[in-house]
Amino acid sequence: MTYILVMKQQDEKDQQMIDHVLRDGRQADYALLVDSYRTRLFAFVATMVTCREDAEELTQDCFVKAYTQLAQYDSQRSSFYTWLRSISYRLCLDHIRRHPGVWLETDELTLQAISDDEANSVLDTDDDQRIQLLVEAIRRLPPTERLLIQQHYFEQQPLAVIAEVTDTDAGTLATRLHRIRKKLYQYIKTREHGR
Amino acid sequence: MEDKKYSKLKAAFEATQPQVPADFTEQVMKRIEEQPSVYQSKRRRVWQYPIIAAVAASIVVLLTFYYLYNQEETAVEQPLVTQQIEQKDSSLKAEIKEPKIMIAQEKAVTDKARAAIQRRTATVIAHKVSTTIPATDSLDYYIDKIERELAQVDESLYIERMNKVIRADERLQRIVNSYILHTLDKEGRPQTADNMYNVKTEEDEE
Numbered sequence: 362m363t364y365i366l367v368m369k370q371q372d373e374k375d376q377q378m379i380d381h382v383l384r385d386g387r388q389a390d391y392a393l394l395v396d397s398y399r400t401r402l403f404a405f406v407a408t409m410v411t412c413r414e415d416a417e418e419l420t421q422d423c424f425v426k427a428y429t430q431l432a433q434y435d436s437q438r439s440s441f442y443t444w445l446r447s448i449s450y451r452l453c454l455d456h457i458r459r460h461p462g463v464w465l466e467t468d469e470l471t472l473q474a475i476s477d478d479e480a481n482s483v484l485d486t487d488d489d490q491r492i493q494l495l496v497e498a499i500r501r502l503p504p505t506e507r508l509l510i511q512q513h514y515f516e517q518q519p520l521a522v523i524a525e526v527t528d529t530d531a532g533t534l535a536t537r538l539h540r541i542r543k544k545l546y547q548y549i550k551t552r553e554h555g556r
Numbered sequence: 557m558e559d560k561k562y563s564k565l566k567a568a569f570e571a572t573q574p575q576v577p578a579d580f581t582e583q584v585m586k587r588i589e590e591q592p593s594v595y596q597s598k599r600r601r602v603w604q605y606p607i608i609a610a611v612a613a614s615i616v617v618l619l620t621f622y623y624l625y626n627q628e629e630t631a632v633e634q635p636l637v638t639q640q641i642e643q644k645d646s647s648l649k650a651e652i653k654e655p656k657i658m659i660a661q662e663k664a665v666t667d668k669a670r671a672a673i674q675r676r677t678a679t680v681i682a683h684k685v686s687t688t689i690p691a692t693d694s695l696d697y698y699i700d701k702i703e704r705e706l707a708q709v710d711e712s713l714y715i716e717r718m719n720k721v722i723r724a725d726e727r728l729q730r731i732v733n734s735y736i737l738h739t740l741d742k743e744g745r746p747q748t749a750d751n752m753y754n755v756k757t758e759e760d761e762e
Contacts, residue, residue, distance in 0.1 A: 365609075391585070395580075395585070407573050409665040421583060424588075425591070441718065485562075496568045499569060515569060
């Protein structure tokens with residue numbers, strides 16, 4: 362409940378600053394909004410786009426685009442940060458299409474052989490070695506899967522919000538998460554047995 | 557969501573991520589300033605639309621008045637010219653019915669009249685070719701319009717009109733008669749004392 366109240370206060374504060382920008386053209390208020398969200402949004406973009414310079418440029422592009430389209434923002438539909446993320450998600454996808462990479466993939470048969478319990482507990486570990494392997498595996502995932510892990514487990518975002526950002530539905534995301542956990546498990550097992 | 561459950565994993569993952577630069581906000585605002593101005597004060601935006609609407613309405617009103625003014629001018633001159641033509645037409649038709657002798661006229665006066673008609677026709681044709689007679693230059697416009705209307709009148713009516721003019725003026729009759737006689741003498745034809753206009757001169761009376 363406290364979390365919801367805090368978020369609501371943040372939303373109201375954001376809306377006030379947005380009104381100042383739209384009504385009076387006060388760019389200083391937009392600078393405050395950029396300061397508020399730049400760290401989180403940069404982390405969001407850097408999760409999908411591993412190159413630092415590209416991540417920096419795309420994050421800037423997102424804020425600039427949001428400024429030019431500020432009149433289209435509807436606070437009734439989503440929070441300002443959610444709206445920022447949806448803009449940056451599309452920008453990142455365009456970037457990835459132009460710069461494809463090689464990502465961790467596992468065949469379906471192997472994934473089906475892994476039990477759900479094993480997959481569900483793969484991230485729940487304090488073992489430093491396993492954590493390093495997990496980080497390594499997460500960084501090898503395709504950008505959209507990597508983002509899903511980062512947003513859901515590290516940013517603690519509900520699947521409904523992530524679905525809104527990525528323009529999918531929560532059920533599809535839950536299925537994908539389950540599959541990602543199996544991939545991570547398979548990667549760890551392969552690396553641990555290989556040592 | 558459990559905050560602590562994945563905290564070690566989260567910290568390890570974030571340690572591999574780049575950090576946002578310190579001057580990031582300044583860079584963003586600089587890019588925004590370089591863009592064309594997107595937002596104006598709402599007060600300016602609010603006033604823009606009424607001003608645009610007022611200017612558009614003024615233009616529409618001016619165009620409407622201009623159009624109506626031109627329509628009125630055309631409506632006024634149309635019946636006036638028609639009336640004048642009808643009056644001329646009826647008077648000329650009445651004159652045609654009078655008995656007349658045309659022989660000498662065809663030789664002398666009609667030659668002059670024909671020349672005059674040709675000059676008038678040429679003028680009218682020149683005016684007909686021109687399609688840009690401004691309706692606002694009212695006097696020239698009326699004259700051109702009347703000439704165009706008269707150009708459609710039959711040549712014989714012109715001649716009849718000239719006859720009437722000549723008959724109405726005694727001095728002109730004498731001049732025309734002497735011209736006719738002079739012309740006939742030159743060609744060696746017998747003189748005719750009976751001028752077609754039936755005006756008795758002082759010699760006749762004697």
